[in-house]
Amino acid sequence: MSTTAEAVEARTLPVVPSGLGELCVLLKLGEIVLKGSNRKLFERRLHNNIRAAARGLGDVRLNQRGAGVIVLRLPEADDAQVAELAQRMAGVMGIVWVHLVRRVDKDLEAVRDVAVQSMSGRSGTFAVRARRRDKRFPLSSSEIAQDLGASIQRVHELPVRLKRPDHTLSVEVDRDEVFVYTDGIPGQGGLPVGMSGRGLVLMSGGIDSPVAAHRMMRRGLKVDFLHFSGMPFTGPESIYKAYSLVRQLDRYQSSSRLFVVPFGKAQQQLKTSGADRLQIVAQRRLMLATAEALAERLGAECLVTGDALGQVSSQTLTNMTALDDAVDLPILRPLVGMDKTEIMEQARAIETLAISELPDEDCCTLLTPRQVETAAKVSDLRQIERRLDAPQVAEQLAASAQLHRPSFLAAAEAAPAGERASEPTPA
Numbered sequence: 001m002s003t004t005a006e007a008v009e010a011r012t013l014p015v016v017p018s019g020l021g022e023l024c025v026l027l028k029l030g031e032i033v034l035k036g037s038n039r040k041l042f043e044r045r046l047h048n049n050i051r052a053a054a055r056g057l058g059d060v061r062l063n064q065r066g067a068g069v070i071v072l073r074l075p076e077a078d079d080a081q082v083a084e085l086a087q088r089m090a091g092v093m094g095i096v097w098v099h100l101v102r103r104v105d106k107d108l109e110a111v112r113d114v115a116v117q118s119m120s121g122r123s124g125t126f127a128v129r130a131r132r133r134d135k136r137f138p139l140s141s142s143e144i145a146q147d148l149g150a151s152i153q154r155v156h157e158l159p160v161r162l163k164r165p166d167h168t169l170s171v172e173v174d175r176d177e178v179f180v181y182t183d184g185i186p187g188q189g190g191l192p193v194g195m196s197g198r199g200l201v202l203m204s205g206g207i208d209s210p211v212a213a214h215r216m217m218r219r220g221l222k223v224d225f226l227h228f229s230g231m232p233f234t235g236p237e238s239i240y241k242a243y244s245l246v247r248q249l250d251r252y253q254s255s256s257r258l259f260v261v262p263f264g265k266a267q268q269q270l271k272t273s274g275a276d277r278l279q280i281v282a283q284r285r286l287m288l289a290t291a292e293a294l295a296e297r298l299g300a301e302c303l304v305t306g307d308a309l310g311q312v313s314s315q316t317l318t319n320m321t322a323l324d325d326a327v328d329l330p331i332l333r334p335l336v337g338m339d340k341t342e343i344m345e346q347a348r349a350i351e352t353l354a355i356s357e358l359p360d361e362d363c364c365t366l367l368t369p370r371q372v373e374t375a376a377k378v379s380d381l382r383q384i385e386r387r388l389d390a391p392q393v394a395e396q397l398a399a400s401a402q403l404h405r406p407s408f409l410a411a412a413e414a415a416p417a418g419e420r421a422s423e424p425t426p427a
Ligand code: ATP
Pocket: 201, 202, 203, 204, 205, 206, 207, 208, 209, 210, 226, 227, 228, 229, 287, 304, 305, 306, 307, 311, 312, 314, 315, 362, 363, 364
């Protein structure tokens, strides 16, 4: 998983100087390698996801090399477009490392030229790492490393250091060509999105739910998003936030859907049904029941929330159990054992924190009772729900959901910053 520093580094991924060899993208895969007989299925899913993330960049040639490596080529493109392709791959689940590489003929002389060029303008120590996927190549890995290391030393006068060098030059000998590269950027790891089925994320404008969504996508879940706004009693700000958050998360799966439900009136109804200290837990149960109704239409097999044990009074163990009681679908809570500081670190790494920290009026703070019940009784909650005819309300709320399609790529391709053309117009 990338950190903020790595994300910054990602934007400045060094391109091995041009002139020699075609610039390509080399992807190193992780867990996918371990999946035995299902491997083909996983690879197909990953290939589809890679193609979706590369949309608009032209004719991407994808080539699977063995189990753990994919080579992407954009024969018609310039270096900037290939670099853009590499950046996009850093968001695709299932990829562990992304490298911008020069593809060189299987000729030691040519490899030497690219290797020497690649290290120009650098200071500090270096090491060469070589590996052969094609064992027929006349030199062994260590012979290749020694040969290239000596050439680089001679031309640039850089000292070799095998343990923790400042720069690493990597050389991979494949069947038809040799790949040469210096640095890489860490990918997301995990499993390709879609491999683990479909889920529906309850998405507030807060810090936790986007992190929860990312965690589940990373485990191969394809997700849709559901946001409850306090409208008509609050402004549309929380919807804008949810929209921006989903657009950012769309980078990790593409084709994301955001459903928005105006929840203010239902909250009011719960209050008049005498929810009192149970208002928050009753609201959360109604949200979950609505999510379940929507999930059925979408074919989602689980619900996802950003709950963390004990983080706020509605997230005590007793209250979480009372929430589980509201629906039949499993509720996945990937953040349940995390501290707020850890969650914030993750939010920064996936670049949702700044959006989550924008001010808004969250629907949950509407009608918050002075004291929140920390040990809600299911029987009391069910009584409130009977007065309200909660299942019918949930069905109606699900039917009222407004669909938006926040797209990371459309936003990246869109004209000037600040333009709101693709943003939602709340009813
Ligand atoms: P977050 O930072 O994600 O808002 P939180 O710490 O504020 O979480 P709560 O407000 O208790 O905690 O919400 C817990 C979870 O309930 C959220 O992570 C989210 O999954 C769901 N949730 C809360 N409010 C909403 C909302 N307005 N729309 C959709 N889901 C919500």
